[in-house]
Amino acid sequence: MANTIWTIEEFTCPGCSMSYSATREEHTEPHAGSFKCSVCSGVVHSWSGKHHFFGWQAVKSKPPVFGRRWAGVGW
Numbered sequence: 875m876a877n878t879i880w881t882i883e884e885f886t887c888p889g890c891s892m893s894y895s896a897t898r899e900e901h902t903e904p905h906a907g908s909f910k911c912s913v914c915s916g917v918v919h920s921w922s923g924k925h926h927f928f929g930w931q932a933v934k935s936k937p938p939v940f941g942r943r944w945a946g947v948g949w
Contacts, residue, residue, distance in 0.1 A: 884933060885909075889916030893933035899926050
């Protein structure tokens with residue numbers, strides 16, 4: 875039986891740096907599992923204990939912006 879404590883945690887794939895989020899749910903009985911990256915198939919996270927992770931989703935992030943900031947340009 876699960877209680878009502880859920881937290882959302884973020885993970886990064888050690889193989890390709892893809893970011894994921896998952897919901898952690900606490901349980902009264904032990905659970906074990908793992909999640910593999912959808913890009914490189916590397917193990918992103920594995921767990922065992924009185925919790926379980928579900929709802930894995932890729933985290934959408936903005937790509938870095940490179941360029942120069944121009945001071946004094948009156949545009």
